[in-house]
Amino acid sequence: MNINLTLVVQMIVFILLIWFTMKFVWPMILGPMNERETRIAHGLAAAEKGEQELAAARDQAETIVREARERASHIIEQAQHAARDLVEQAKGAARSEGARLVAAAQQQIELDTTRAREALRREVAGIAVRAAAKLLGREIDARSHADLLDKFAAQV
Amino acid sequence: MAGMVAAEQTGGATEYIVHHETFLSNKVPHGIVDFSAINLDTVFFSVLLAVLFGGAFWLAARRATTGVPGKFQLFVEVLVNFIDNQVKDTFHGTSKLIAPLALTIFCWILLFNIMDLVPVDLLPAAAHQAGFQHLKVVPSTDLNATFAMSISVFVLMIFYSVKMKGFIGFISELTLHPFTAKNVFVQALLVPVNFLLESVTLLARPVSLSLRLYGNLYAGEMIFLLLAALTLSQGLGSLASIGGWTWIIVQIALGFVWSVFHVLIIVLQAFIFMVLTIVYLALASEHH
Numbered sequence: 001m002n003i004n005l006t007l008v009v010q011m012i013v014f015i016l017l018i019w020f021t022m023k024f025v026w027p028m029i030l031g032p033m034n035e036r037e038t039r040i041a042h043g044l045a046a047a048e049k050g051e052q053e054l055a056a057a058r059d060q061a062e063t064i065v066r067e068a069r070e071r072a073s074h075i076i077e078q079a080q081h082a083a084r085d086l087v088e089q090a091k092g093a094a095r096s097e098g099a100r101l102v103a104a105a106q107q108q109i110e111l112d113t114t115r116a117r118e119a120l121r122r123e124v125a126g127i128a129v130r131a132a133a134k135l136l137g138r139e140i141d142a143r144s145h146a147d148l149l150d151k152f153a154a155q156v
Numbered sequence: 157m158a159g160m161v162a163a164e165q166t167g168g169a170t171e172y173i174v175h176h177e178t179f180l181s182n183k184v185p186h187g188i189v190d191f192s193a194i195n196l197d198t199v200f201f202s203v204l205l206a207v208l209f210g211g212a213f214w215l216a217a218r219r220a221t222t223g224v225p226g227k228f229q230l231f232v233e234v235l236v237n238f239i240d241n242q243v244k245d246t247f248h249g250t251s252k253l254i255a256p257l258a259l260t261i262f263c264w265i266l267l268f269n270i271m272d273l274v275p276v277d278l279l280p281a282a283a284h285q286a287g288f289q290h291l292k293v294v295p296s297t298d299l300n301a302t303f304a305m306s307i308s309v310f311v312l313m314i315f316y317s318v319k320m321k322g323f324i325g326f327i328s329e330l331t332l333h334p335f336t337a338k339n340v341f342v343q344a345l346l347v348p349v350n351f352l353l354e355s356v357t358l359l360a361r362p363v364s365l366s367l368r369l370y371g372n373l374y375a376g377e378m379i380f381l382l383l384a385a386l387t388l389s390q391g392l393g394s395l396a397s398i399g400g401w402t403w404i405i406v407q408i409a410l411g412f413v414w415s416v417f418h419v420l421i422i423v424l425q426a427f428i429f430m431v432l433t434i435v436y437l438a439l440a441s442e443h444h
Binding site: 001002003004005006007008009010011013014015016017018020021022024025026028029030031032033035036039 | 177181185187188189190191192193194195198199202203206209210213214216217218220221222223225232233236237240252253255256257259260264295298299300301303304305307308
């Protein structure tokens with residue numbers, strides 16, 4: 001066992017190897033490692049952000065659905081109300097139309113009745129005059145006895 | 157664990173171990189320090205493992221995507237992330253060097269140590285066939301390799317100290333601690349004492365760093381060698397008898413047990429070297 005030139009050669013090899021590792025190995029391995037680390041950190045942060053956004057979107061969607069449901073029920077209520085109104089209106093219109101028709105019919109009936117009574121009265125007056133003339137034996141001048149006749153007719 | 161060289165040894169266990177503990181060198185080195193010799197096996201295997209580590213990680217780095225990572229990229233990223241956390245926990249400051257340095261140290265030493273799990277006789281026997289007398293395959297059982305790393309780390313420690321505290325700050329840290337006095341003359345007397353203590357503290361770091369790794373791996377390898385020497389030589393010597401086969405089974409069992417235990421040491425020593433490097437560099441760049 002002795003110290004010899006091997007020592008110097010080994011030192012040179014050692015220094016060269018350190019230089020090689022420092023220049024071509026260490027940074028090329030640690031660089032991508034650190035880069036990957038930051039990328040993973042970014043990815044995790046993005047995932048968390050995405051999750052938060054998803055939760056927010058879900059909340060928003062829920063709000064929108066709730067609002068839509070409320071509006072829909074409101075609209076349905078309104079429609080039911082309107083339909084009821086419409087029915088009521090139609091009912092009212094029908095009722096008044098019926099009343100009008102009834103009134104018109106009654107009027108017509110009254111008119112016809114009056115007219116019939118008038119005709120009947122004339123008929124009765126005529127018959128009465130004729131009967132009176134027969135009784136009296138002479139013709140009653142309709143014109144000279146108009147007042148009398150009218151009075152009679154009114155009594156009938 | 158298995159091999160055939162053991163049986164070919166004629167001089168018994170001692171020669172077998174000495175044979176395995178001899179480096180493939182350009183010449184037989186003289187004395188403890190001899191800069192004209194070089195351990196070709198250590199250099200070859202450490203360069204091979206450096207290319208393996210660098211190539212694999214470079215491929216992973218080149219194909220790295222910010223999207224879904226593949227299995228190999230994931231493995232590399234787990235390792236890088238683990239080391240990055242270790243560095244961030246210990247070293248409070250910004251440095252483009254410390255983390256890649258830690259990764260390099262951990263992976264390179266781990267690969268060095270894993271060579272210890274290759275059966276001790278396998279590669280040397282193959283080298284023997286190719287005409288090489290000796291071959292040591294575990295670079296971390298070579299003091300040159302472990303000192304090369306710890307001395308480089310030591311230079312970086314000095315560099316960071318001077319860079320963060322200035323030259324004056326570095327010198328005053330070496331000389332004005334741990335003993336301080338209000339009187340200037342007493343302080344002047346304390347300077348050599350402080351310097352001695354602090355120098356030992358400072359120098360003990362790279363020395364302990366490299367010796368710890370070397371010692372653990374050397375011991376581990378030695379146990380594999382002893383197991384092989386004690387069981388394989390007996391077993392391969394008498395393959396015709398039941399006793400010989402029993403020895404081989406014992407060798408496999410013991411080698412397996414020690415390998416399982418050694419896996420722990422292999423990873424632990426690489427980890428300790430890396431963590432202590434980070435700690436020492438953190439200490440060097442901190443103000444007291």
